[in-house]
Amino acid sequence: MKYISTRGSAPALNFEEVLLTGLASDGGLYVPEVLPRFTHEEIASWAGLSYTDLAFNVMYPFVEGSIPEMDFRDMLRDTYEESFSHKAVAPLTQLDRNEWVMELFHGPTLAFKDFALQLLGRLLDYVLEKRKEHVVILGATSGDTGSAAIEGCRRCKNVDIFILHPHNRVSDVQRKQMTTITGDNIHNLAVEGNFDDCQQMVKESFGDQSFLEGKSRLVAVNSINWARIMAQIVYYFHASLALGGPHRSVSFSVPTGNFGDIFAGYLARNMGLPINQLVVATNKNDILHRFISENKYSPEALHHTLSPSMDIMVSSNFERLLFDLYGRDGKALAELMASFKTDASVSIDDYRWKAARKLFDSFTVDDEKTCQTIKAVFDESEELLDPHTAIGVESARQCRRDASIPMVTLATAHPVKFPEAVEKSGAGVSPELPHHLSDLFEREESYTVIENSLEAVQSYVKAHGNHDKAL
Numbered sequence: 001m002k003y004i005s006t007r008g009s010a011p012a013l014n015f016e017e018v019l020l021t022g023l024a025s026d027g028g029l030y031v032p033e034v035l036p037r038f039t040h041e042e043i044a045s046w047a048g049l050s051y052t053d054l055a056f057n058v059m060y061p062f063v064e065g066s067i068p069e070m071d072f073r074d075m076l077r078d079t080y081e082e083s084f085s086h087k088a089v090a091p092l093t094q095l096d097r098n099e100w101v102m103e104l105f106h107g108p109t110l111a112f113k114d115f116a117l118q119l120l121g122r123l124l125d126y127v128l129e130k131r132k133e134h135v136v137i138l139g140a141t142s143g144d145t146g147s148a149a150i151e152g153c154r155r156c157k158n159v160d161i162f163i164l165h166p167h168n169r170v171s172d173v174q175r176k177q178m179t180t181i182t183g184d185n186i187h188n189l190a191v192e193g194n195f196d197d198c199q200q201m202v203k204e205s206f207g208d209q210s211f212l213e214g215k216s217r218l219v220a221v222n223s224i225n226w227a228r229i230m231a232q233i234v235y236y237f238h239a240s241l242a243l244g245g246p247h248r249s250v251s252f253s254v255p256t257g258n259f260g261d262i263f264a265g266y267l268a269r270n271m272g273l274p275i276n277q278l279v280v281a282t283n284k285n286d287i288l289h290r291f292i293s294e295n296k297y298s299p300e301a302l303h304h305t306l307s308p309s310m311d312i313m314v315s316s317n318f319e320r321l322l323f324d325l326y327g328r329d330g331k332a333l334a335e336l337m338a339s340f341k342t343d344a345s346v347s348i349d350d351y352r353w354k355a356a357r358k359l360f361d362s363f364t365v366d367d368e369k370t371c372q373t374i375k376a377v378f379d380e381s382e383e384l385l386d387p388h389t390a391i392g393v394e395s396a397r398q399c400r401r402d403a404s405i406p407m408v409t410l411a412t413a414h415p416v417k418f419p420e421a422v423e424k425s426g427a428g429v430s431p432e433l434p435h436h437l438s439d440l441f442e443r444e445e446s447y448t449v450i451e452n453s454l455e456a457v458q459s460y461v462k463a464h465g466n467h468d469k470a471l
């Protein structure tokens with residue numbers, strides 16, 4: 001499988017190379033040159049498979065040529081059978097007639113990001129061992145990504161992981177999930193600044209890696225990394241098969257920030273899975289909702305909400321959808337993104353926008369409605385939703401086109417990660433930490449507070465990485 005850039009002028013890469021790359025050299029994002037496509041008969045024959053076996057069937061075409069079949073099977077077994085606490089991996093819970101949530105929070109850090117980052121860690125370990133190379137993962141987090149990346153890569157031999165978080169600005173649970181994992185390749189940095197400062201320093205470091213003096217290179221763990229999108233395609237197949245697919249169509253509602261998770265659903269459909277409707281569920285940071293309802297893509301000021309993992313101004317993966325809407329014309333997309341950069345706003349040709357509207361609907365839910373939904377759903381069915389998932393459920397109810405088609409909301413996090421919203425909802429229950437994390441608050445933390453300066457961060461990375469020892 002070859003991967004090409006959305007902006008058309010970077011070299012095509014194979015899976016192994018794309019795994020170790022962030023943005024393409026032309027500023028675009030990598031996507032498969034051709035998507036694998038499965039027939040209904042083929043998909044139907046996967047009914048009843050374990051999550052691991054299904055994951056193999058869905059993902060193998062993407063890694064073929066880089067990883068032998070048996071090795072990939074072993075990696076998937078280790079990922080989904082050892083690291084998830086529920087035997088079904090991604091169990092479905094019913095809320096109402098034809099209405100479901102798919103619980104994606106049974107991984108080690110209680111958010112859906114574990115599905116991709118647990119696999120990413122194993123993929124990196126495998127590929128780096130083979131190439132005898134060392135890499136540095138450098139990432140910024142406002143919460144969920146950091147802990148999932150650390151959990152996913154903690155055992156990687158040839159990886160040092162540095163995660164920046166804004167000092168005193170992440171929740172206690174989220175900070176503890178990052179800082180109580182210890183290992184000489186894990187480095188938590190609490191930056192005396194805000195999340196944007198952290199992100200900016202990461203961006204600049206990727207742009208100019210000379211501070212590493214050629215001893216290592218940076219790898220991205222945010223959702224611009226193709227491997228993350230790939231791993232998320234699987235659970236759309238898993239839900240559909242459980243609910244009568246592919247003989248029956250299914251719809252999904254996805255709590256959305258950077259458009260990575262829902263983009264995986266769009267790919268599942270293009271690979272042959274009958275999906276009727278995809279609902280983009282947003283909080284007050286509603287740039288995607290404004291695009292889908294008004295054909296205007298333009299960032300506004302950042303709002304801090306009760307669903308912080310969706311607090312974004314622009315959605316990095318949206319470019320991957322635009323690439324398809326532009327007939328995969330990299331040159332045209334490069335021009336569009338350049339005009340977005342100068343004007344901070346774009347609209348696309350009406351017929352292209354209408355093509356997107358055939359599949360996508362969208363909705364925006366404010367904090368007050370988020371809390372009301374948590375309470376209402378708990379009263380109706382005793383299912384306690386986290387605030388992100390509540391936005392998904394409310395959006396699904398508002399946008400649903402056909403009540404006879406099953407609607408599945410992706411439950412992206414466990415409610416215990418966001419106790420503030422649950423408490424404000426008045427549902428009258430406090431979510432509890434699952435067994436494997438029940439002593440989280442007693443565990444010892446380790447992190448370094450660092451000044452808000454690029455130079456300080458880069459010299460820390462250079463001084464503390466195991467670049468020389470690793471090989």
Ligand SMILES: *Cc1c(COP(=O)(O)O)cnc(C)c1O
Nearest residue numbers: 144257258259260261309412413
């Ligand atoms: C990351 C995250 C999201 C947003 O996912 P995207 O792929 O960025 O759209 C939603 N909910 C939770 C809990 C998350 O951690």
